[in-house]
Amino acid sequence: MIVAENLVKEFKVLERRPGLLGSLGTLFSREYRVVRAVAGVSFELPAGVKAAYIGANGAGKSTTIKMLTGIMRPTSGRCLVNGLEPYRERRRTAAGIGVVFGQRSQLWWDLPVPDSFRILRRIHEIPDPVYRRNMARYRQLLDLDALGSTPVRQLSLGQRMRAEVAASLLHDPAVVFLDEPTVGLDLVLKEAVRELVNQVNAELGTTVLLTSHDIGDITAICDQVLVVNHGEVVHQGTMHELLRTADTRAVVFEYRDGPTPEQAVALVEDRLDGASAGRIDGGRIKVEYPARRWSVRQVMGFLLEHFDLTDCVAPEPDLETVLRRIYARRAGTREVPV
Ligand SMILES: Nc1ncnc2c1ncn2[C@@H]1O[C@H](COP(=O)(O)OP(=O)(O)O)[C@@H](O)[C@H]1O
Ligand SMILES: [Mg+2]
Structure with missing residues (x-):
């Protein structure tokens, strides 16, 4: 069992000034900068x-x-x-x-x-x-x-x-x-x-x-x-x-008859606001849609209505994409755990 309660670690690092005069200066002024490596970690x-x-x-x-x-x-x-x-x-x-x-x-x-x-x-x-x-x-x-x-x-x-x-x-x-x-x-x-x-x-x-x-x-x-x-x-x-915190979801489908792949892509992008679609290998279509705008049910309903589906998979969101979004946030904006 591991418990961390508001763990903080700060390092004092000597501030170096550029150039010879700068480094001589630090001999006397001893300016430190505090690096907060761990800023209150609890779990x-x-x-x-x-x-x-x-x-x-x-x-x-x-x-x-x-x-x-x-x-x-x-x-x-x-x-x-x-x-x-x-x-x-x-x-x-x-x-x-x-x-x-x-x-x-x-x-x-x-x-x-x-x-x-x-x-x-x-x-x-x-x-x-x-x-x-x-x-x-x-x-x-x-x-x-x-x-x-x-x-x-x-x-x-x-x-x-x-x-x-x-x-x-x-x-x-x-x-x-x-x-x-x-x-x-x-x-x-x-x-x-x-x-x-x-x-x-x-x-x-x-x-x-x-x-x-x-x-x-x-x-x-x-x-x-x-x-x-x-x-x-x-x-x-x-x-x-x-x-599940990913803001973009994906679904990949295959269908028979009906529209050409180009028409299928255009139809998806036209009807599902904010979604992007594209052909991937073997004539399958990949749709990426904003999770806040469309529910799985709405997307599936749309696909069933417009295509004679022969296969359909919803790949898990990509961890790297999810992490990139989290890292891009400013310090101090916390995610509420789901
Ligand atoms: N001994 C140290 N003195 C000064 N700064 C340090 C020291 N160890 C780590 N840091 C700084 O603390 C921050 C966190 O480092 P670290 O824990 O190694 O990160 P991670 O393992 O997540 O890559 C970094 O900015 C690093 O430069
Ligand atoms: Mg490390």
Whole structure:
């Protein structure tokens, strides 16, 4: 279980002035600028959920995870992970969490992966049966044997990331934080990581908080999404609820006889105010319409009335489009969760 209450993190950064005189000036004037990386983030995640923490670059995701894992102390506000305040009780918190930062390693750089695992086993005092069960799982899903006796520093990024994810889960943590865990991985390796996370969640009820730029990761793993923008949570709910906030919906249909495709497109655009239509592959027509103006029922009614439909699908709104619209909003304009 993860709770964040009005979490704020500010960084003081030295203001640099351009040019030589400017940099000399800072020696004396010491002007600081405050960067508000996390601006009052609140959310609650029950145990066992797999949540995506989504936001544009610089939205404050990594900083939030650093506070939740005890690496950083919040400027104000508070958080609880497994009932503990991470930055006050770092050691006890560490026993119950796993962390992967895609940009940074937790493995021993000069040692082969199996040695790192043996050290982690000691640190966490992992019982034999748990260690054996987990090693068997990783061997199968992540092909750890192939890593052999190569020191971590010589591994490819893909090999290292697989080992990182495995290492974070080795002690059966109740919560795992994955910050860009598939960065640099090819599709096959991404899928192996996704499967591992899903398997561990299904078997052990591990809570997952994931950030990723890969929409595929998010849809393959997560059942909840938190969207942060300008350091604030602007949406929390299921993926389906997030997608439902899309202001444009689409429907793709196929028909027989009747109007030519050009006539069909013209008819749709003429009658459905605000809609745009176009031919896509195989003579099908794709209609995009404003969700506020037309209901699904009205659009379907229109199509049934004017076309002898042979097929009709309504693709889910595109996550990237939905996110782009959210990011484009000004700071402080909150979305009411649906
Ligand atoms: N140690 C730091 N000192 C100063 N600014 C920082 C530091 N860490 C992060 N920031 C700033 O805080 C903001 C949020 O960063 P981060 O949490 O890394 O975002 P994200 O992970 O969402 O891309 C960015 O503007 C970043 O430049
Ligand atoms: Mg980050």
